[in-house]
Amino acid sequence: MGINLISDTVTVPTKGMLEAMMTAKVGDDVFKNDPTVNKLQAKIAEMFGMEDALFFPSGTMANQAGIKLHTQPGDKMFCDKWAHVYNYEGGGPAFNAGVTSHLIDGNRGMFTAKQLSEAVLGGRNDIHTPYSRLVALENTTNKGGGACWDFEEILKIKNVCDANNLAFHLDGARLFNAMVAKKQSPEQYGKVFDTISICLSKGLGAPIGSLLLGTKEHMEKALRIRKLFGGAMRQAGYLAAAGIYALDNHIDRLAIDHTRAKVIGTALQNCSLVKSVEPIETNIVIFNVVDSIDDHDFISRMHDADISMISMGNGKLRLVTHLDFTEEMLERVVLTLDHI
Structure with missing residues (x-):
């Protein structure tokens, strides 16, 4: 039997997950009538203490929707030079949102509040420069080898965001890995970030799907962006059931x-x-x-x-x-x- 260590996305549903999928109650999610999708969205929003969540077919789409939520074409996003949203999402910030990326030279995909502050101060808004709108972190960092951000540094970065009226997005594709490793809670992150993306098909073992979390107002806007990106799904509850099972059984x-x-x-x-x-x-x-x-x-x-x-x-x-x-x-x- 071959051993596949290419990624944690190569897993197949467990027997219990398959049973949950096969017995899921479903409806048309485009009309918000899929009860299992609604249950998944409510479940993860409650876990993080955030107002609402929206189910997406992929983490890339969830991240790109998050970026588009907070920006207008010509705006600037700050992220690490190794960030997944910049390196591995097909140029999405530029293509989908018309956003320019200010890359910070961090360590293993993680920069400091001091570095962010210097970057923001060095690009004060005038008619020659893009408006600074958004800061995006990735936890854990993919290219950084699964490195976990220090939460105290995240709080310092949040202070820089607040002082400069910058939105704060977290690419949490493997956030549960970080929380397990650092003994942290979802609520800690929900209090800090404006939007968070969570992938269900990496370490958690679901076959497909990611979620974007934020305020109800953000998710109403994200619903339209998801439609624009072609991510609206019908009887998606079969997939959402796998996500619920993963959250219940595959975190610890x-x-x-x-x-x-x-x-x-x-x-x-x-x-x-x-x-x-x-x-x-x-x-x-x-x-x-x-x-x-x-x-x-x-x-x-x-x-x-x-x-x-x-x-x-x-x-x-x-x-x-x-x-x-x-x-x-x-x-x-x-x-x-x-x-x-």
Whole structure:
């Protein structure tokens, strides 16, 4: 049996999740008449202590709707140079919202309040510069190797946003990973951010779907944006049922994925073909191979052992643990790294 560590999006629904999907009560969500979608939206809004939520087919669409909510064409968004919304969403901020991105040179996808303040002050609004409107964070950081933001720093960034009338969006694709690793609560985040996107198909193991959270006014606007983007769905309750099941059953177990990622990290540090391993906080492992081989050679050797992984570019390789990655598979990966 092959071992797929390309991403935590490769999972398939569990038996319990499939049963929940097959027995879901559904309606037409375009008319807000799907009871299971409505239940999911209310459930996650309550979890975060926010007013409302809206179900989207993808995290990219949820993020792009969030950006469009807070901006007008020609405005400026501040984000890290490694941010997913800038690097991996097809140029969406520029294409969908007409927004220019001010990239901050952070560490592993995370910048400081001081860096943000300097960036804002350096681009004071006049007729020559875009209006500063939005700050977007990503937690955990994908390209940063599953790194988790320090919550105290987030609060400081919030103060900068408030002082400069900037909206605050969180790309929380793997936010539950961060909360489990740091023993944080959804309510902490709900009090700080104007909008939050949550992915159900990464660590939580649902087959599809993300949610955008915010005020009722924001979600009314997001409903129209989702329609504009082509994201309105009909009997989406079958998918929403998987999301409800994931929220009820797959959050606490994320700690298992984190532990297994750290075990792989130790094996990589002991592997003769590996030059360095980045710090591991959650379920993403990023490392560099020695100069005598390239990343494609290493991927090929792992593929020969029936283990799949990907390159992040610039010599970085990535492994991601997930719901379908078992203890037996972990042992095989460790053994392979020991003999590769």
